Amino acid sequence: MASGLEQSGTGKSPNPSYVKNPHLDLMKEDFLYHFDLGTATHDLPAMFGDVKFVCVGGSSSRMKSFIQFIAGELKLGDPKDEYPNICAGTDRFAMYKVGPVLSVSHGMGVPSIAIMLHELIKLLHHARCSDVTLLRLGTSGGIGLEPGTVVITRQAVDGSFVPQFEQVILGKKVLRSTALDETLAEELLQCGKQLNDFETVIGDTMCTLDFYEGQARLDGAFCSYSEEDKRRYLNEAYRAGVRNIEMESTVFGAMCKMSGLQGAVVCVTLLDRLQGDQMTSSHDLLLGYQLRPQRLVGSYIKKKLNAV
Amino acid sequence: MASGLEQSGTGKSPNPSYVKNPHLDLMKEDFLYHFDLGTATHDLPAMFGDVKFVCVGGSSSRMKSFIQFIAGELKLGDPKDEYPNICAGTDRFAMYKVGPVLSVSHGMGVPSIAIMLHELIKLLHHARCSDVTLLRLGTSGGIGLEPGTVVITRQAVDGSFVPQFEQVILGKKVLRSTALDETLAEELLQCGKQLNDFETVIGDTMCTLDFYEGQARLDGAFCSYSEEDKRRYLNEAYRAGVRNIEMESTVFGAMCKMSGLQGAVVCVTLLDRLQGDQMTSSHDLLLGYQLRPQRLVGSYIKKKLNAV
Numbered sequence: 001m002a003s004g005l006e007q008s009g010t011g012k013s014p015n016p017s018y019v020k021n022p023h024l025d026l027m028k029e030d031f032l033y034h035f036d037l038g039t040a041t042h043d044l045p046a047m048f049g050d051v052k053f054v055c056v057g058g059s060s061s062r063m064k065s066f067i068q069f070i071a072g073e074l075k076l077g078d079p080k081d082e083y084p085n086i087c088a089g090t091d092r093f094a095m096y097k098v099g100p101v102l103s104v105s106h107g108m109g110v111p112s113i114a115i116m117l118h119e120l121i122k123l124l125h126h127a128r129c130s131d132v133t134l135l136r137l138g139t140s141g142g143i144g145l146e147p148g149t150v151v152i153t154r155q156a157v158d159g160s161f162v163p164q165f166e167q168v169i170l171g172k173k174v175l176r177s178t179a180l181d182e183t184l185a186e187e188l189l190q191c192g193k194q195l196n197d198f199e200t201v202i203g204d205t206m207c208t209l210d211f212y213e214g215q216a217r218l219d220g221a222f223c224s225y226s227e228e229d230k231r232r233y234l235n236e237a238y239r240a241g242v243r244n245i246e247m248e249s250t251v252f253g254a255m256c257k258m259s260g261l262q263g264a265v266v267c268v269t270l271l272d273r274l275q276g277d278q279m280t281s282s283h284d285l286l287l288g289y290q291l292r293p294q295r296l297v298g299s300y301i302k303k304k305l306n307a308v
Numbered sequence: 309m310a311s312g313l314e315q316s317g318t319g320k321s322p323n324p325s326y327v328k329n330p331h332l333d334l335m336k337e338d339f340l341y342h343f344d345l346g347t348a349t350h351d352l353p354a355m356f357g358d359v360k361f362v363c364v365g366g367s368s369s370r371m372k373s374f375i376q377f378i379a380g381e382l383k384l385g386d387p388k389d390e391y392p393n394i395c396a397g398t399d400r401f402a403m404y405k406v407g408p409v410l411s412v413s414h415g416m417g418v419p420s421i422a423i424m425l426h427e428l429i430k431l432l433h434h435a436r437c438s439d440v441t442l443l444r445l446g447t448s449g450g451i452g453l454e455p456g457t458v459v460i461t462r463q464a465v466d467g468s469f470v471p472q473f474e475q476v477i478l479g480k481k482v483l484r485s486t487a488l489d490e491t492l493a494e495e496l497l498q499c500g501k502q503l504n505d506f507e508t509v510i511g512d513t514m515c516t517l518d519f520y521e522g523q524a525r526l527d528g529a530f531c532s533y534s535e536e537d538k539r540r541y542l543n544e545a546y547r548a549g550v551r552n553i554e555m556e557s558t559v560f561g562a563m564c565k566m567s568g569l570q571g572a573v574v575c576v577t578l579l580d581r582l583q584g585d586q587m588t589s590s591h592d593l594l595l596g597y598q599l600r601p602q603r604l605v606g607s608y609i610k611k612k613l614n615a616v
Contacts, residue, residue, distance in 0.1 A: 021531040030527065033587050061399045091369045092416065108400065109419025111555055115519045121529035159476045168467045169521045170533060170541045209517075211423045213477045219338065221429035222566055223329040225478060233478045247419055258530055279341050 018132075018259040019125040030126065032119040036089030039126050047086075048127035052100040053301050054120065056113070057137045057293075058248070060094035060105040066137065066294050067096035067103040073298045074099060074305065101301060106136075106248065110209060113248040117255045124261075133184070133304075134256060134263040137293040140205070140246040141215065142269025143238045147281060148198055148289045150296055152185045153205040153265035154241070156249035159214065161206065161240035165254040178207075178253030184264045191300045198292050203243025205265060207250040215245050217277040234273055244269050266293040326440075326567040327433040338434065340427040344397030347434050355394075356435035360408040361609050362428065364421070365445045365601075366556070368402035368413040374445065374602050375404035375411040381606045382407060382613065409609060414444075414556065418517060421556040425563045432569075441492070441612075442571040444560055445601035448513070448552040449523065450577025451542055455589060456506055456597045458604055460493045461513040461573035462549070464557035467522065469514065469548035473562040486515075486561030492572045499608045506600050511551025513573060515558040523553050525585040542581055552577050574601040 024030065029040035037044070055070075057063050064083070071077035076099040086095040093116055096103045104120060106113040124132055142149055155163040156178040165176045185202055192200025212220025216230040237245075249265045256263030268289045270279055279286060332338065337348035345352070363378075365371050372391070379385035384407040394403040401424050404411045412428060414421040432440055450457055463471040464486040473484045493510055500508025520528025524538040545553075557573045564571030576597045578587055587594060 019529045021526075021529060023526040023531055023535075027527065031586050031588075059399050091367050107415045107417075107420055108423060109415075109417050111417025111517045111519070111522075112415055112420055114517075115416060118520045118529045125529075159479045161479075167521060168517065170524055170537060171467045171469075171544075209419045209422075209476065211419070212426045213475060214419075216478055218329075218331040219335065221327045221329060221426045221433075221563075223331055227331075229478060236479075255529075278339050280339075 016260060017125055018121045018261055020258060024122070024125075030122060032123060034090060034092040034115050035087045035095065035119050035123065037087070037123065044123060044127040048097070048102070048123060049129060050100055051097070051102045051124065051127065051129050052131060053133050053135065054102045054104065055135045055137055055297060056104045056106050056116065058106060058108050058139070062290060063094060063103045063105045064096060067098050067101070069294055070101050070103070070298055070301065071098040073302055074101070100305070109247045110207070110251045114251050114255070117252070121255070121259050121261070132261055134261045135297050136248065136252055136263070136265045136267075137297055138246055138248065138265065138267040139270050139290060140244040140267040141271055141273045142244050143234055143242055143273050145201070145243060145269050145272060146199060147269055147271050148292065149269050150192060150198060150200045150292050151205065151244040151267050151269060152188045152192070152200065152202045153180055153249055153267070154182075154185060154202050155179050156205050156207050156253040156265065157240070157242060158250060159206065159208055161204070161237060161242060165250040167254070176254040177257055178250045179257060180253050180264060181256075181262045184262055188264055188266060188296060188300055191303065192296050195296060195299055197295075200296065201243060204241040205249045205267065206237055206242045206245045208245060208247060211247065215273070219277045231274070245273065266297055268292045324568060325433055326429045326569055328566060332430070338430060340431060342398060342400040342423050343395045343403065343427050343431065345395070345431065352431060352435040356405070356410065356431060357437060358408055359405070359410045359432065359435065359437050360440055362410045362412065362440060362442045363445055363605060364412045364414050364424070364442070366414060366416050366447070370598060371402060371411045371413045372404055375406055375409070377602055378409050378411070378606055378609065379406040381610055382409070408613070417555045418515070418559045422559045422563070425560070429563070429567050429569070440569055442564060442569045443605050444556065444571070444573045444575075445605055446554055446556065446573065446575040447578050447598060448554040448575040449579055449581045450552050451546045451550055451581050453509070453551060453577050453580060454507060455577055455579050456600065457577050458500060458506060458508045458600050459513060459552040459575050459577060460496045460500070460508065460510045461488055461557055461575070462493060462510050463487050464513050464515050464561040464573065465548070465550060466558060467514065467516055469512070469545060469550060473558040475562070484562040485565055486558045487565060488561050488572060489564075489570050492570055496572055496574060496604060496608055499611065500604050503604060503607055505603075508604065509551060512549040513557045513575065514545055514550045514553045516553060516555060519555065523581070527585045539582070553581065574605055576600045
């Protein structure tokens with residue numbers, strides 16, 4: 001786990017804190033409302049102290065199937081077993097754990113994943129976790145790629161192809177860097193090559209606040225631009241280095257950087273946006289595509305744990 | 309339903325379309341991906357043609373309990389019955405229907421509700437619905453109000469207290485009005501007064517893209533401002549007319565206005581942000597608060613249907 005240690009802190013302390021908030025120390029207790037977990041009601045170090053990999057994704061059922069898959073991969077449990085939802089007291093997010101791996105859903109879009117990440121980073125802090133790697137496993141629209149290609153994000157960019165995240169604090173806009181860990185991205189790419197079962201590339205990921213107009217789709221409830229306008233915009237994105245589009249990566253990158261967590265975004269493309277807007281592939285094919293980030297990240301975690 | 313008709317269109321046609329997208333007419337079929345419903349696979353007019361009220365809220369379990377509640381209120385079914393989730397093929401959103409009432413979850417935050425509203429507006433279009441009223445039933449943080457107060461939104465404002473929503477289209481920022489229906493807000497206020505069981509007020513609602521730093525909380529993973537800064541900002545919001553803070557109302561208002569749907573936002577306040585940041589009320593008390601928007605909207609729907 002040496003690489004995790006190098007990336008996650010300043011190197012001054014063996015156990016740097018992921019939170020950057022002086023007010024937290026003054027609080028008697030901390031209730032993580034959207035997880036329905038709290039320092040007064042749960043022994044967080046006992047429950048989570050051994051966590052080294054946190055895998056997150058939009059859909060709760062996908063994160064449930066991931067914990068079953070990784071349990072089998074790491075020989076820590078039967079993939080057919082039922083793993084309890086640690087956040088069963090709320091339907092905002094779902095959370096599962098097996099050994100050093102935590103699997104958490106984050107819903108769709110920047111605000112939803114930001115709520116989850118704030119509470120996750122506090123959870124890791126309260127549980128006194130160290131050397132944690134955070135991996136987002138998602139779906140996306142590709143640009144100029146065969147559907148089913150897995151994209152590892154080099155950097156997350158906004159709708160103008162700039163690697164920044166705009167955070168509003170006390171009504172004022174603050175720009176944050178969204179750069180992700182290059183070494184981790186390269187290691188994941190190598191895992192994809194070794195699996196040798198589907199195409200894996202590194203590219204920029206565009207993150208939007210909207211699935212329809214924000215991603216230049218022609219099939220939303222509203223559309224004020226032409227097919228030609230759409231094509232021009234997506235081609236411009238491609239020339240700027242963008243290979244896929246999703247809805248969480250900028251704030252994910254910004255919060256990894258703020259906390260010192262080593263992070264990566266691994267998304268499969270469900271369609272090529274240069275060819276269309278709707279998901280026309282069969283249900284089974286789409287389900288198969290969604291397993292690819294899980295398999296790639298699974299092989300990465302296995303390799304890391306075996307290397308310790 | 310006369311007021312619905314006046315609000316929902318130009319008055320030129322008895323059945324104006326809610327979609328504003330010339331491309332939709334050219335599509336052979338339309339697959340509403342995040343609902344797992346489509347024009348090629350489902351008879352949408354038969355399934356949804358009679359819908360007059362669409363009630364939406366963040367949590368899927370809350371929207372399930374709402375359909376049970378409204379079934380009993382309207383004497384259309386037993387509140388103890390199980391109502392099937394129409395979107396059972398996906399875990400992105402949940403959808404329930406009883407008579408003219410549709411109940412749909414939208415997750416947390418502007419991007420998540422925007423995906424749902426795009427597909428909902430297309431669903432209403434494909435199903436040839438008319439005179440539909442859209443009501444968001446939510447939870448929020450209050451400013452200067454007793455916890456448990458229900459706020460009906462006069463207008464949704466951004467973090468600078470301006471009633472606008474910033475939509476990015478082809479990488480360019482477009483500002484949209486977020487004004488909601490004044491008559492509908494007044495009618496809802498009257499229902500609250502007649503129930504006479506909890507405080508109901510009309511006020512501005514601030515909508516943010518973030519729950520922690522975006523709402524000036526001191527208890528997130530990151531915080532770079534003081535308690536004094538926080539207090540100043542929330543007091544400024546109060547003076548500008550803001551009475552509660554949530555995470556969906558600006559895009560809700562903008563999309564109601566764009567589509568011509570008559571819409572309202574009805575949120576209960578779970579705490580007074582001038583007093584703190586954490587939800588310290590008991591679980592049962594919070595659950596009771598969350599029923600208040602349901603009861604208010606339930607009495608409104610009942611009144612409207614009895615008046616036809």
